[in-house]
Amino acid sequence: MPMTSAVKSSFLTLCVSMVLLLLMLSACTRPGNDIYKQQVFAFGTVVEVSIWGLDQQQARQVVAELMSGFEYLNRTLHPRQGGSLARINELLPHGADFSASPAVLPLIKQSTDLSRKSDYLFNPAIGSLVRLWQFDQMPEEGLKPPPAHAIQSLVDMNMTMENLQIKGISMRSDVKELLLDFGAIGKGFAVDKAIEQLKDMGVDNAIVNAGGDLRAIGQPGDRKWKVAVRHPRQQGMIASLDIAGDESVFTSGDYERFYEYQGQRYHHILDPRTGYPATDVMSVTVIHHDATTADAAATALFVAGPEQWHRVAKAMGIKWVMLVDKDMRVHMNPAMAQRISFTGKPPEKLILSDVL
Ligand code: AMP
Ligand code: MG
Numbered sequence: 001m002p003m004t005s006a007v008k009s010s011f012l013t014l015c016v017s018m019v020l021l022l023l024m025l026s027a028c029t030r031p032g033n034d035i036y037k038q039q040v041f042a043f044g045t046v047v048e049v050s051i052w053g054l055d056q057q058q059a060r061q062v063v064a065e066l067m068s069g070f071e072y073l074n075r076t077l078h079p080r081q082g083g084s085l086a087r088i089n090e091l092l093p094h095g096a097d098f099s100a101s102p103a104v105l106p107l108i109k110q111s112t113d114l115s116r117k118s119d120y121l122f123n124p125a126i127g128s129l130v131r132l133w134q135f136d137q138m139p140e141e142g143l144k145p146p147p148a149h150a151i152q153s154l155v156d157m158n159m160t161m162e163n164l165q166i167k168g169i170s171m172r173s174d175v176k177e178l179l180l181d182f183g184a185i186g187k188g189f190a191v192d193k194a195i196e197q198l199k200d201m202g203v204d205n206a207i208v209n210a211g212g213d214l215r216a217i218g219q220p221g222d223r224k225w226k227v228a229v230r231h232p233r234q235q236g237m238i239a240s241l242d243i244a245g246d247e248s249v250f251t252s253g254d255y256e257r258f259y260e261y262q263g264q265r266y267h268h269i270l271d272p273r274t275g276y277p278a279t280d281v282m283s284v285t286v287i288h289h290d291a292t293t294a295d296a297a298a299t300a301l302f303v304a305g306p307e308q309w310h311r312v313a314k315a316m317g318i319k320w321v322m323l324v325d326k327d328m329r330v331h332m333n334p335a336m337a338q339r340i341s342f343t344g345k346p347p348e349k350l351i352l353s354d355v356l
Helices: 003-011 054-075 083-094 105-117 126-132 148-156 188-198 293-318 334-339
Strands: 023-030 035-042 045-052 164-167 170-175 206-210 211-218 227-232 235-243 245-251 259-260 264-267 281-288 320-325 330-333 341-342 351-352
Touching: 035 054, 045 054, 045 188, 045 245, 054 188, 083 126, 105 164, 105 188, 105 293, 126 148, 170 188, 188 206, 188 211, 188 245, 188 293, 188 320, 206 227, 211 293, 235 245, 245 293, 281 293, 293 320, 320 334, 334 341, 334 351
Parallel strands: 330 351
Antiparallel strands: 023 035, 035 045, 045 206, 164 170, 206 211, 211 245, 227 235, 235 341, 245 281, 259 264, 281 320, 320 330
8 A cells, every 4th residue: 555645754753763864954034033053854854953041153053063973873773774783683693702892882881770670661672673674674564464374483482682792892592583773762862862961062951852752951041941741642732842941852652654555554563472563552752851751751651551650760760751543642750740731632541640
């Protein structure tokens, strides 16, 4: 079945497993507004950098510096083309020891820790499953779910980051089918790196927003940063949030990358327990200090679903969550309810959880 244009464009919006392309789109300092904004294309999506407190020329230089960082991580974390992770994925199936790139090892270690805390619902060791579903590439049309037996045989191997043996920079895998995919965390990692770079350059007030997923530092003057949370089924936003200080807001949604086959939607967030796209959820938004954790958690809580998100959020140390389930019921913890402002009509069904 041909993919819709929405599907095609949503295919473009996902992260590090994508094209290495970096193109400046625009830059502006809006009249009467001292926030400098510049958009660049990176991680397969539009990244908007907002900076407060620098003049236009300084801000432009700062964004130029960030670009080379984005470009580098794009290449490094692509699962199958040209960079360090692609090389690791070539070597893992041999089962022998090899030297892993120091550019990727910190993310492997952080991912292992986050994967454990998430009860392996965030599981970057399911690269083979992602490949089987073809969510790591972008064929133009004709996508259909893989055969059930192929899915099941990968699920039965129960591959996790625990199957990796790492000593220093030496690494190998116990299971020859294991491939890594950092699609669920790479964008967060890259946003954290960009914020670190900004801080090193003396920028105290900024947002790095990669296709709606962002980290903010400081604030624009005496205001707060206001950020939008996208509606999972309509154009525009469902809610907004005020952010001050150093915080990240990440959303995982079933609308970001999907195809339809025989009237059914198949999206890109897979439940490692079944091998199929996670059911029951349309989107999950998480606020956390660092973007890497927020990104991994948004994916994990999406998989956890309406019944288990609270337990998994607690285990991952997440304090603010909003989950929109498949029936448009909005679940959140009380602290999130205090911070979020719905755009337009508040949700018909709001389900408040216990304190996180
Ligand atoms: P996100 O949009 O951050 O939720 O990440 C989704 C991407 O992460 C997918 O396109 C896959 O590349 C990968 N992925 C899918 N399911 C999982 C999972 N359960 N754990 C880790 N990565 C996943
Ligand atoms: Mg994620």
